[in-house]
Amino acid sequence: MSRSSRIGPAIRPGPRERSRGAERRDGEDLGAARTPDTGAAAREVAAPSPQEGRLERVIAAQVRRMRQAAGLTLAELAARSGISKPMLSKIENANTSCSLTTLARLADALDVPVTSLFRGADDQREAVFTPAGAGARIVARGTRVGHDYTLLGGLRGPHKRMEAHLVTLTERSETFPLFQHPGTELIYMLEGEMVYDHGEASYTMRPGDALQLDGEGIHGPRDLATLPIRFLSVVAYSAGAGDQT
Secondary structure, three states, X not given: OOHHHHHOOOOOOOHHHHHHHHHHHHOOOOOOOOOOOOOHHHHOOOOOOOOOOHHHHHHHHHHHHHHHHOOOOHHHHHHHHOOOHHHHHHHHOOOOOOOHHHHXXXXXXXXXXXXXXXXXXXXXXXXXXXXXXXXXXXXXOOHHHOEEEEEEEEEOOOOOOEEEEEEEEXXXXXXXXXXXXXXXXXXXEEEEEEEEXXXXXXXXXXXXXXXXXXXXXXXXXXXXXXXXXXXXXEEEOOOOHHHHO
């Protein structure tokens, strides 16, 4: 008997056996453990909250500002405070959180109160943006005679502190409105020419001229020399003064 007759015919795998073999080779459908993803997707993190690291950024800005105001280099501040230069660099770049001991050393080295390093941490700074043409039109005594007042914005906070108006004068009038109010006013001429009174003084104003005045003194335009006239009026109030108007 030949060797081939003793071993018998070779058995070929059927379609089911071949598919199972492919599954074992691929390893995708057998529940095999997947290798953890170490690519870019695995390094992604959620965006930090706007408040996260806010205190560190405030301290960083204050330390850098005070060091530069004192004319100190990082190395010099490090020598004064006993804090290493690399650590100071991390503090000024908001890359670390300072301990109370570190803050005390920094304050001593900069000769400032510790609390000054936190200045601005709790303040919400106000800003008012008024797009072109979107300012509120204010009805004033001069509106009916061609005096147009447009409110460009006002910072108020707990008290009214500042208001800005764009004033446009388009018609002559024998009677001009006079004003008196708390605070300080800045008038900046943009177009035209006018004579502006403040108390007993008179000022001829042309484009580019500026007049700063005490609002308690009676003031207003007296002569409209060249029309149209446009000027910017900014009134700044002391704390609480704006609430009296």
